[in-house]
Amino acid sequence: MYARNLPAELQSPTVALAERLDAACLFTTLGFEEPVVEVQRRSAASRPVVYVARRPAGPGGTRGDEMEPATATANPNVHSAASRGSGMQVDAVVLDIDGVLVDVGDSYRRAILESVDRVCGKPIDPAAVQAFKNAGGFNNDWELTDAAALFVLARREGLRMDIDEFTDRVRELGGGLDAAKEVVGDLPRVAQARVRDQWDRDALRETFQALYLGSELYRELEGGEPLIETDGYIHDEPTLVDPETITDLTARFDVGVLTGRPAVEADIALERVGFDVPDDRRFTMDDWEEGKPHPRALVELAERVDADRVAFAGDTLDDVRTARNADETDATRVYYGIGVLTGGLTGEAGREKFAASGADAVVEDVNELVELLE
Numbered sequence: 001m002y003a004r005n006l007p008a009e010l011q012s013p014t015v016a017l018a019e020r021l022d023a024a025c026l027f028t029t030l031g032f033e034e035p036v037v038e039v040q041r042r043s044a045a046s047r048p049v050v051y052v053a054r055r056p057a058g059p060g061g062t063r064g065d066e067m068e069p070a071t072a073t074a075n076p077n078v079h080s081a082a083s084r085g086s087g088m089q090v091d092a093v094v095l096d097i098d099g100v101l102v103d104v105g106d107s108y109r110r111a112i113l114e115s116v117d118r119v120c121g122k123p124i125d126p127a128a129v130q131a132f133k134n135a136g137g138f139n140n141d142w143e144l145t146d147a148a149a150l151f152v153l154a155r156r157e158g159l160r161m162d163i164d165e166f167t168d169r170v171r172e173l174g175g176g177l178d179a180a181k182e183v184v185g186d187l188p189r190v191a192q193a194r195v196r197d198q199w200d201r202d203a204l205r206e207t208f209q210a211l212y213l214g215s216e217l218y219r220e221l222e223g224g225e226p227l228i229e230t231d232g233y234i235h236d237e238p239t240l241v242d243p244e245t246i247t248d249l250t251a252r253f254d255v256g257v258l259t260g261r262p263a264v265e266a267d268i269a270l271e272r273v274g275f276d277v278p279d280d281r282r283f284t285m286d287d288w289e290e291g292k293p294h295p296r297a298l299v300e301l302a303e304r305v306d307a308d309r310v311a312f313a314g315d316t317l318d319d320v321r322t323a324r325n326a327d328e329t330d331a332t333r334v335y336y337g338i339g340v341l342t343g344g345l346t347g348e349a350g351r352e353k354f355a356a357s358g359a360d361a362v363v364e365d366v367n368e369l370v371e372l373l374e
């Protein structure tokens, strides 16, 4: 028996019917509902998650009433319902910084748009930033800036794609800057060469850092003279997290941060929100090569605090994918991906995108974690 979007009240009767017929029973639930009957979770990596309430009797099958939890070695993707618990009984919480603890709409994202405009002489639509983020592989905002500039220059040299078509292709090719370069590879050779000549990554990065850090911090952190004299957008990053939330979460859980920011910029944001995170509980751009959605940093943080169940909350699809990837890679722990709607993804459309990427839950803001993780 297979039931799609099976509501909670029909799960027990459905399993009972399967038992009478001695049939296997599999189902999916609506949205993020956890099953109310005993199940095995068959697919942790994709949505919808298929729950196995009962396997058929006979050779190779297991009776529903004596169903054993799948062992980690047999199938790392399967966690028994018992091990997941009824809710998300986590013992560690890992938080993304941008779009979760601080609002970067008027800082990082603004710096991306303005750097492209200044260096390439043409503005891009603010929605383009989110389109790149959704394509995946753009956890590093310098690389996103490079890709957006590449799009502008390639258009100028004859690429016939709008931003949605371009970022769709980037996603299909695996995401990130390499995929963006590959899309531009569709242009004739001469046009490609012209794009390459105009693509000044150093100028883009220096402009970005000057705008973002402002002159004073630029001299201190980057060394040398900034291209532009400004106050810096980093000083305009509104806090998204209440002090009580930090107090509550750190009292109940081991809390770490995982961010694509360079370490010094992570310090500034954490100081701004009043969050004192020990060095061994943070992963920044300077601590690892791979970047999200690679699972290594999340798994390592979980190891360091000796956690069994880890919730990772972030504002992009790559954050949720990071949790999914960790869940697949690390058979000894359970990882939950939680989407936060205070970054580029908002409202109902944001919820749907998170759900489609395999989020275990979606919250309006990081402060909702206090209740969600009770």
Ligand SMILES: [Mg+2]
Binding pocket: 096, 097, 098, 099, 100, 314, 315, 316, 343
């Ligand atoms: Mg973020």
